[in-house]
Amino acid sequence: MLSAEDNLLLTQVGKGTPCGELMRRYWMPVAVAKEISDDKPVKRVRILGEDLVLFRDGKGRLGLIPxxxxxxxxxxxxxxxxxxxxxxxxxxxxxxxDGECIEQPYERANSPLMKQACQTSYPVQQLAGLIFAYLGPAPAPLLPRWEMLVRDDGVRSIVVLPPHRCNWLxxxxxxxxPTxxxxxxxxxxxxxxxxxxxDRKPWAADLAYFSRPIESYEFEFCREPAWSGIRKVRTYGGDRPQKESGHPAIFPNILVAPQGPKLTMHFRVPVDDENLAIYWVEFQANVDGSRVKQADEDIPVSWLPDPLQPDGDYRLDHFVYQDQMAWETQGRVFDRTTELIGMGDRGIVMYRNMLRQQIQIVQEGKDPDGVIRDPALNDMVRLSLNSELNKLAHEMAAAK
Ligand code: FES
Ligand SMILES: [Fe+2]
Structure with a gap:
């Protein structure tokens, strides 16, 4: 249970709020590159409570301005x-x-208005078919080159989830x-x-994997040079007992998870305090390790439709929709002053403590965990995940 004050501290993302200032230290995806096409080289972007416009000028340069x-x-x-x-x-x-005002028709030449009209502009970069933005103070850190985004021994795809009507946390x-x-x-x-x-067939691996009874679970902090987070590790019983190696939630707003034969990276991007955008990058490694040249424009993108039906019921026949139902029905900003925390929520308590601690680090003027400035750490940010989880899920699906 949190105090009302703490709940605000950990959920508000607007400019100048403690958590909003922390979140502004990280690059976040704001668009699929294909959305900024020659036909429509402009997109409205709302992120961290700011209304922006992303555009590609006639020379192909990207800009993100109010x-x-x-x-x-x-x-x-x-x-x-x-x-x-x-x-x-x-x-x-x-x-x-760059946000500079470069023309003001019908105004006087050399008018001071020209300078006054200069806008903020935020750095943007394209990687793995997504456009990432950085809204924090200069100098911007490096855009993390996560292995799923840059490995060339397989193929990538992108999934854009429906807009989620809830706070990012x-x-x-x-x-x-874990439960x-x-x-x-x-x-x-x-x-x-x-x-x-x-319709069950595509989900056979997940069903087989998650239907086993969970016998115990534990949580571990991960502190790597380029990222930190928390790993949850379950031990399953039933006919296929197994202790997971555990996949990490990366601080502050990323999840890495196996999904069938793919490894997926989920970016949870706070739109504002009450709305969330989610982009997944999926990566499927070639079994023989062979290399693939996949240009950004060749990365397939799927856009999932909204599961909420006109009568207020949710479609629940998709992994994503099940989570979306749970998160949205907690409330736009979940009121944690009345929650009842159990043993299964220990990882959540660890994460909240981490969030408080990292907010404090930013308030002291330092870089929080996972901000990369050393290029030597960023050639490729490896997560050292083994594929045990995927292999097992597939064997189990095949055995069904
Ligand atoms: S030029 Fe934009 S409102 Fe006048
Ligand atoms: Fe889930």
Whole structure:
């Protein structure tokens, strides 16, 4: 249980809030690169409570600047893309990718307004078919080159989840929750797919894996040079007993998880205090280790539809929807002042403590965990995950 004050401390992400300032120290995905196409080189982005516009100018440079024009606040989303910037559709003021105002039609030459109209611009970089942004203080740290994003011994795909109507912490706490997989996933799948044997097939591995009884679970802090987090390790019983090697929740807002034959990295991006965007990058290694050249434009992208039905019920026939139901029904910002914490929630308590400690580190003017500035650490950030989990899931699925 948290005090109301603590609940706010750990959930608010706006500029100037303690947790918002912590979250601004990390690069986060804001778009799939394909969304910024030649046909539509502009996208509205709301992240950490800020309304921004992401655009590619006529020369192919990316920019991320406040959505509302500093003149009289019309949305720049409807502006004109030009070779050197984005021009507001209202009176034609023009901004380059660095946020500088470079033209003000019908104003006096050398007017001080030109300087006053310069906007903030946030650094953006493209990697693995996603566009990442950094909203924190300069100098920006390095964009982490996670192994799933840069390995070339397999293929990548991207999944964009439906918008989640809840605070980001609900999703991240779920990553430290080892017991929910039995009821929320295994048993809910059984119920949702009871009369649909064909639809069950793609989930066979997950069903087999998570249907086993959980005999015990433990949590470990991971402290690596380039990242830190918490690993949850379950021991299963039943006909296929096994102690997991454990996959980590990476601080502050990433989960790494096996999904069938793939390893997936889930980026939970706070849109604001009450909304969350989630991007997955999936990576499937080639069994023979052979290399693949996969250009960003060749990475397949799937967009999952919203599971919420008009009558307020959720579709529960997908792993993602089961979690989404649980997180959203906790409330837009889960009121932790009335929760009842049990032994299964120990990992969540560890994570909250970590979050408090890292907020404090930022308040002291230092870099929090997982901010990478040394290029030697960033050639490829390995997570040293073994594929035991995937292998077992597949064997179990095949045995069914
Ligand atoms: S509101 Fe943008 S130029 Fe006037
Ligand atoms: Fe889950």
């Amino acid at each position: 959505e509302h024009c500093p003149h009289r606040h019309a949305s720049l989303y409807f502006g004109f893309i030009e070779d050197d910037g984005l021009r507001c559709a209202y009176h034609g003021w023009k901004f380059n990718v 609900q999703a991240q706490e779920n990553s430290l929750d 929910h997989t039995y009821w929320l996933h295994a048993r809910l799948f059984e119920r949702a797919l009871k009369d649909r044997p064909e």
